[in-house]
Amino acid sequence: MSVRRYSCASAAVALSLLCVTAAHAGEDRGYAASNPTWSSECGTCHMPYPPQLLAPEAWAKIMRSLGRHFGTDASIDAAAEKEISAFLQRQSAGAKRRKADPQTMRITETAWFKRKHDELAPEVWKRPAVKSASNCAACHTEAERGIYSEHAVRVPR
Amino acid sequence: MRAIINSVIRTAAVLSFAAAQTVTAATPQELLANMERSARAADAAFDGFSPKRGEQFFKSTHGGEWSCASCHTSRPANPGQHAKTARVIPALAPAANAQRFTDAAKVEKWFKRNCNDVIGRACTAREQGDVLAYLMTVQP
Numbered sequence: 001m002s003v004r005r006y007s008c009a010s011a012a013v014a015l016s017l018l019c020v021t022a023a024h025a026g027e028d029r030g031y032a033a034s035n036p037t038w039s040s041e042c043g044t045c046h047m048p049y050p051p052q053l054l055a056p057e058a059w060a061k062i063m064r065s066l067g068r069h070f071g072t073d074a075s076i077d078a079a080a081e082k083e084i085s086a087f088l089q090r091q092s093a094g095a096k097r098r099k100a101d102p103q104t105m106r107i108t109e110t111a112w113f114k115r116k117h118d119e120l121a122p123e124v125w126k127r128p129a130v131k132s133a134s135n136c137a138a139c140h141t142e143a144e145r146g147i148y149s150e151h152a153v154r155v156p157r
Numbered sequence: 158m159r160a161i162i163n164s165v166i167r168t169a170a171v172l173s174f175a176a177a178q179t180v181t182a183a184t185p186q187e188l189l190a191n192m193e194r195s196a197r198a199a200d201a202a203f204d205g206f207s208p209k210r211g212e213q214f215f216k217s218t219h220g221g222e223w224s225c226a227s228c229h230t231s232r233p234a235n236p237g238q239h240a241k242t243a244r245v246i247p248a249l250a251p252a253a254n255a256q257r258f259t260d261a262a263k264v265e266k267w268f269k270r271n272c273n274d275v276i277g278r279a280c281t282a283r284e285q286g287d288v289l290a291y292l293m294t295v296q297p
Contacts, residue, residue: 073273
């Protein structure tokens with residue numbers, strides 16, 4: 001019984017390593033890495049944004065100022081803060097050169113985000129079903145699963 | 158042997174994690190009783206929570222931009238929507254959502270954050286109890 005439990009635990013570790021590998025494979029294959037504390041704490045008020053979309057420095061700044069988080073109090077306890085910070089640093093480590101300006105704390109203000117969305121008229125963001133550029137899942141139908149492929153985009157009218 | 162020792166350590170870790178998760182488990186009635194004790198300790202003249210006062214508190218913007226209802230709707234048996242991000246928020250009334258008000262730490266965390274957002278300070282035990290008393294009257 002205890003040996004079987006051990007194998008289950010090992011399988012879980014192996015699986016999570018696989019997820020991390022998939023996440024580093026690039027945006028086209030999605031942002032599959034996950035952490036339950038991160039997804040529940042960061043995914044209640046908005047969807048949990050892929051860590052790869054900001055630089056590690058920006059995440060560190062965000063995690064230091066959760067008490068004043070884009071106009072709201074998003075403070076969390078110290079244990080969750082530590083775990084999420086470590087996860088974000090690990091996952092965003094490769095993002096620095098690729099797309100993220102270390103000073104940019106809003107994903108929607110990164111040059112990468114603007115370039116990827118430059119074909120959209122400003123009016124699209126204001127549609128009731130979209131409401132805000134922070135609402136990824138309004139158009140990226142599989143965003144909750146970390147998939148942002150153009151094949152899964154449906155812009156609501 | 159080493160595998161077994163590892164397994165024991167891992168099992169102990171899982172068990173203590175489970176214990177940490179359930180340590181704050183409660184019912185809305187228990188949480189309301191805790192709030193009542195705090196309210197009484199803060200004010201000897203405290204004469205009980207009022208669902209009506211709680212409803213007014215819940216629906217008022219308190220001179221700011223948001224009320225509790227801005228995200229949780231003025232019918233909190235229904236799912237709400239985050240006022241800024243449009244993220245769906247599951248219903249807040251315990252009668253509509255059995256997970257609500259069953260975790261003291263979670264309740265404390267969200268009152269702290271949301272009171273700061275809506276009224277710019279921490280809510281008193283009386284305000285929290287009034288709101289919970291109101292939410293417990295809301296039926297789906």
